[in-house]
Amino acid sequence: MTDCERIQELIPWYASGTLTEQESREVTAHLVSCEACQEELALALRLKRRVEADSQHLPRIPDAAWQRVAAEAFGRPIAKIDVGSFLLGFSFGANRKRGRIPVYGDLRVLGRKVRLFNVEREEST
């Protein structure tokens, strides 16, 4: 593989700024004296701009998706009790999740939550 071939392989990631420092220095040093590789860089930069512009037209995840993810991850809340404040407090609650009822307790310190317990029971039918 020639120097130019090796450098041209790296150029897209040089354009996106994700090469290691050493690789980046090597590409810069080569570019100074190589017109063919300068053209490759110009092409990679055009491509980068085009992808960024195209991406503006991509759809976005609907807002409602969070509700579905939360229900799947945590279950649907059926009871919750909060005691204390933002600085120090406790939460106890129960969710309904795929025929089971996880009952949990959280300790809240300075806004951070630590789960104290999480017990799952079969939902009685």
Next chain:
Amino acid sequence: MDSDRTLVSRVAEADEDAFREMYDRFADRVFRYAFTLLRHEHLSEEVAQETMVAVWRGAKRFQGRSKVSTWIFGIARNKAFDMMRREKRGDRTPDLDLVTPDPAASLLRAEAVSGAMETLPEPQREVVFLTFYEGLSYGEISGILGIPEGTVKSRMFHAKRKLAEVLA
């Protein structure tokens, strides 16, 4: 603002607020990555949802050997390919909770996606997206795709040649 790694460790402790923050950081990126692979809004939404639930359930197993984004995109890729296989076999179980998107709106958006990336086969499109939209290194992309770095570079090389004609 917590780093991605700190967030994952909080999610591993079942911190629901941390998971919400993680969702806000990654769900849309995962959705767009899935859309790059599947070109289907409804399926991409399912992939994004399944990926984020897998993040919630699997945060304890994240060992920090890769970047958090690399880990999450790796999960998303597996989910997207599972989805493709299920679609091909026709045995996908529809998620009854999902709202059916407006087909007319989906079609309009799909048409708005520019033609340049569409000219590429999916393996090349994926490398171009992860490089220029997600700003990932070739090493990270190689980790997500589970292929040698040389193959990542070669896919990019062929994508560039093809796009040079479109962009000329």
